Amino acid sequence: MVEEVWRKGPWTAEEDRLLIEYVRVHGEGRWNSVSKLAGLKRNGKSCRLRWVNYLRPDLKRGQITPHEESIILELHAKWGNRWSTIARSLPGRTDNEIKNYWRTHFKKKAKLTTNNAEKIKSRLLKRQQFKEQREIELQQEQQLFQFDQLDMKKIISLLEDNNSISSSDGGGDVFYAPHQITHSSKPFGYNPNSLEEQLQGRFTPVNIPDANTMSEDNAIWDGFWNMDVVDGNGGNMDVVAATATYGPRKPYFHNLVIPFC
DNA sequence: AACGGAGACAACCGCAATCTG
DNA sequence: GCAGATTGCGGTTGTCTCCGT
Known part of the structure; x- marks a missing residue:
């Protein structure tokens, strides 16, 4: 049996278009069917991730606001690295986005202020x-x-x-x-x-x-x-x-x- | 102009949980 | 109840861009 060779790396505009069209017709889910039904050479996981993190229409683009930042801080103190849980409190934001934001903005500071973080927690x-x-x-x-x-x-x-x-x-x-x-x-x-x-x-x-x-x-x-x-x-x-x-x-x-x- | 470092974001990977036949 | 498929999640890596030197 020949292993399917999946495309990797950055998505092209054409791939995005095919994926959006697929979701429009078939809805979200059954991601492993995307390659067959939409003609995409991407595996199901990749398609799901692309949709969830980038193509979904209800996503809020742009910078994290100070208010959102305070929510992230508060919820991270409460939940730790449960990004999807935190993301549910921030409509339009994905777990991946919040995770990335945390890593770039707070990871270093958190290291320096571990004690403070413990106190806050x-x-x-x-x-x-x-x-x-x-x-x-x-x-x-x-x-x-x-x-x-x-x-x-x-x-x-x-x-x-x-x-x-x-x-x-x-x-x-x-x-x-x-x-x-x-x-x-x-x-x-x-x-x-x-x-x-x-x-x-x-x-x-x-x-x-x-x-x-x-x-x-x-x-x-x-x-x-x-x-x-x-x-x-x-x-x-x-x-x-x-x-x-x-x-x-x-x-x-x-x-x-x-x-x- | 070239280079390197840092930041931001996208995407991949492995694992666990859940679903389905 | 079980095995395989699917989905969700968190950690990690890759890539691009910007900026200072």
């Missing part, structure tokens, strides 16, 4: 673990919260009766779950002597490290800086606006204001 791991733990806690709290709702209504009602406090926010009823009152959940025109302030005494406050005095170890908090900022009207604020309104940023959980049903 460990920090991200801590962050991840914290988030997971927090999610579990939140789920538990929300379950408790459901059981506690009637009881809470009574407490609020009692507080209002005792202090003659009337709600002045003009909106619907707003309830702050245990551990969940933070400055970012306070509406505009927030009155420090309002009901919610009083309610804080009922719950264990969240222990929030100050952003300006954060140590390396509690840097896990900084992941929350990137969450959406929700203003008192339910809209999103950018970080600058939020800082102007609320002062230096503190960690928060923006979805922790739970209205009564």
Whole structure:
């Protein structure tokens, strides 16, 4: 049996054209049929690679943007050399492209800063673990919260009766779950002597490290800086606006204001 | 102008996982 | 369940271009 001799090396425009035409007619896949059906003297692997990395119409050409670069850095710290996994977070970019970009831009630097990379990796791991733990806690709290709702209504009602406090926010009823009152959940025109302030005494406050005095170890908090900022009207604020309104940023959980049903 | 080094990108290779008959 | 085919992935190499000397 005569071994098929496959062409190697750079692709020609004509080969590209044949491959594009093949995919247009037959779709992606069955790459080993390309040589027969399209008359290409390339093996299936080569055809697939050429299509995936170069000819696919949804590919984004051009330089990696700073934003994409930061995503690559972050995901590489998280996943390591799992290029295809990283590529899934960057629409239009291929694993090969990201791999090449990493090698040319970061490999050398990474060598020099192996220790830093380890630190970042460990920090991200801590962050991840914290988030997971927090999610579990939140789920538990929300379950408790459901059981506690009637009881809470009574407490609020009692507080209002005792202090003659009337709600002045003009909106619907707003309830702050245990551990969940933070400055970012306070509406505009927030009155420090309002009901919610009083309610804080009922719950264990969240222990929030100050952003300006954060140590390396509690840097896990900084992941929350990137969450959406929700203003008192339910809209999103950018970080600058939020800082102007609320002062230096503190960690928060923006979805922790739970209205009564 | 010629040369060499570095960067960027394309393509190949080997292996493992998955699919298919 | 199994063997061969196919596909996907990550590492590596090859090629081209640019730039400094």
